[in-house]
Amino acid sequence: MSGDEEPVDCEACMAQKPTEPLASDCCGTGCSPCVLDLHDTELATWRRSCDRCHEGGAQTEHREPMENKQQATSCQDALSPDEYRAFKLQATKQITHDTAIYTFRLPGNSKLNLGVGQHIILRGPVNGRFITRQFTPISPPGMKGHFDVLVKVYNDGAMSQYITVWKEDDDIEWRGPYGTFSYQPNQYRRIVMLAAGTGITPMLQVIRHIVINEDDETFVRLVYSSRTYSDILLRETLNELTAYWNFTVLYALSRETPGEHPTSYGESFHYGRIQRDTLAAEMETSPQPETQVLICGTKSFDKDMLNFLKKLEFKGNVFKF
Secondary structure, three states, rough: OOOOOOOOEEEOOOEEEOOOOOHHHHOOOOOOOOOHHHHHHHHHHHHHHHHHHHHEEEOOOOOOHHHHHHHHHHOOOOOOOOOOOOEEEEEEEEOOOOOEEEEEEEEOOOOOOOOOOOOEEEEEEOOOOEEEEEOOOOOOOOOOOOEEEEEEOOOOOHHHHHHHOOOOOOOOEEEEEEEEEEEEOOOOOOHHHHHHHHHHHHHHHHHHHHEEEEEEEEEEEEEEEOOOOHHHOOHHHHHHHOOOOOEOOOOOOOOOOOOOOOOOOOOOEEEOOOOOOHHHHHHOOOHHHHHEEEEEHHHHHHHHHHHHHHOOOOEEEEEEO
């Protein structure tokens, strides 16, 4: 080994050097901090602790002793943005053929304490290395005792290989919260949400935050793209939220036509993909400077929505989760 090569493990501390993520582990959505930034922080912490060990300090400083973990999980806020913490998988509820809600137990009376629209990061071992992905919990941010995460499994997904073998009482590592989205009540007259698939998760957090605040008169319009009626995630929850005066939803079904699916009372549909004309119709109901657009979906969906807004010369605020 050459002098400028770093060992994988520190023999003095018996601790493993943080695994460097691949460039592909970055989701590309501009979240802050990025998984690549998190690795830099972890690596710097590991090096500082290792140096102290070699100088004669405690030999377990960067191994995260068990007593430190127990002390951390007794705090009111269960999560930490500085370290991964393990939470036991409590239950799994399948909601579509490829999507499930996973419930994780929080210690004592603790809570995640997420800000509105913030996400957390999952870490898991796949093929001998750790990979990470970000998720927005669908349970209320102040929920105590547990939290819920909506996960879609992909046949060729690296993280899906890890998720599909989860069993009840497994310890799963999470870190956070993160996210730069900020919201002030009544800052905008209208919020238009453009979502696809699991991109509904941060939208749900924002919707709940707005409608339960009686002093917030912001009107929220969700345009939610799914392939079929049965693919609509959290449909019952969204329909229940339409009981509030300031929230409505339009379901855009790209692979079905009228009459091909059941409906529930009050549901509205657009058949086909969300196109420029679809957005143009949505923007007619309030002045653009008083409108904010939120976007969350696949990379191609996000790109299309941004291009459509640009062609429409939209002059309001746009935020992409």
